[in-house]
Amino acid sequence: QKEVEQNSGPLSVPEGAIASLNCTYSDRGSQSFFWYRQYSGKSPELIMFIYSNGDKEDGRFTAQLNKASQYVSLLIRDSQPSDSATYLCAVKGYSTLTFGKGTMLLVSP
Amino acid sequence: NAGVTQTPKFQVLKTGQSMTLQCAQDMNHNSMYWYRQDPGMGLRLIYYSASEGTTDKGEVPNGYNVSRLNKREFSLRLESAAPSQTSVYFCASSELTLYSNQPQHFGDGTRLSIL
Numbered sequence: 001q002k003e004v005e006q007n008s009g010p011l012s013v014p015e016g017a018i019a020s021l022n023c024t025y026s027d028r029g030s031q032s033f034f035w036y037r038q039y040s041g042k043s044p045e046l047i048m049f050i051y052s053n054g055d056k057e058d059g060r061f062t063a064q065l066n067k068a069s070q071y072v073s074l075l076i077r078d079s080q081p082s083d084s085a086t087y088l089c090a091v092k093g094y095s096t097l098t099f100g101k102g103t104m105l106l107v108s109p
Numbered sequence: 110n111a112g113v114t115q116t117p118k119f120q121v122l123k124t125g126q127s128m129t130l131q132c133a134q135d136m137n138h139n140s141m142y143w144y145r146q147d148p149g150m151g152l153r154l155i156y157y158s159a160s161e162g163t164t165d166k167g168e169v170p171n172g173y174n175v176s177r178l179n180k181r182e183f184s185l186r187l188e189s190a191a192p193s194q195t196s197v198y199f200c201a202s203s204e205l206t207l208y209s210n211q212p213q214h215f216g217d218g219t220r221l222s223i224l
Contacts, residue, residue, distance in 0.1 A: 008149075042217075043199055043215040043217050044199070045215070046213075049212055088152065095157070095159050096154055096157055097154075098154075099144075099152040100151060101149065101151035102151055
């Protein structure tokens with residue numbers, strides 16, 4: 001059984017701070033990793049994906065991947081109240097994604 | 110461009126009733142998926158269709174059947190609904206994922222309550 005683990009939170013940060021969201025996975029053969037954002041009552045929407053070790057930046061978001069440690073993270077710089085949502089980590093297997101249960105992020109003004 | 114469209118958006122059923130959830134995508138994607146999302150459980154894969162003409166079981170297939178009607182449409186059927194199937198159901202689609210890193214795009218979901 002492939003597992004993807006995330007701290008359920010909530011992770012509370014003040015506006016303007018850096019939010020750090022973490023994810024670990026069990027399948028060492030996993031190749032691709034995705035971060036989705038899900039607002040309450042809405043569907044998941046893709047933020048970014050990463051498949052090479054290291055950092056990948058997209059605006060205020062940075063994904064970090066360490067395959068040796070089986071660890072992927074998402075950093076959100078200059079956090080805004082509109083970033084308050086649940087963040088889902090997803091790991092690609094052969095042809096499907098396995099999702100973590102998500103981390104709730106609360107950004108206070 | 111609608112993306113992934115699910116119908117209905119809400120449904121209340123009685124135990125033992127049957128129904129079909131519909132999903133259609135207009136992105137010419139090869140792969141389609143059905144998930145359920147329950148509080149504290151995250152997204153769990155019910156069935157998927159890697160390409161037109163194929164379907165495979167996911168993590169929680171019991172009590173469900175699927176049909177890949179054509180490249181655009183992928184339906185999920187509950188033959189005899191049970192209260193344990195009360196959930197939010199999401200359909201998603203992507204390019205063929207076997208050899209790519211293409212992300213999945215989600216519909217707005219169907220909120221299903223079974224009494």
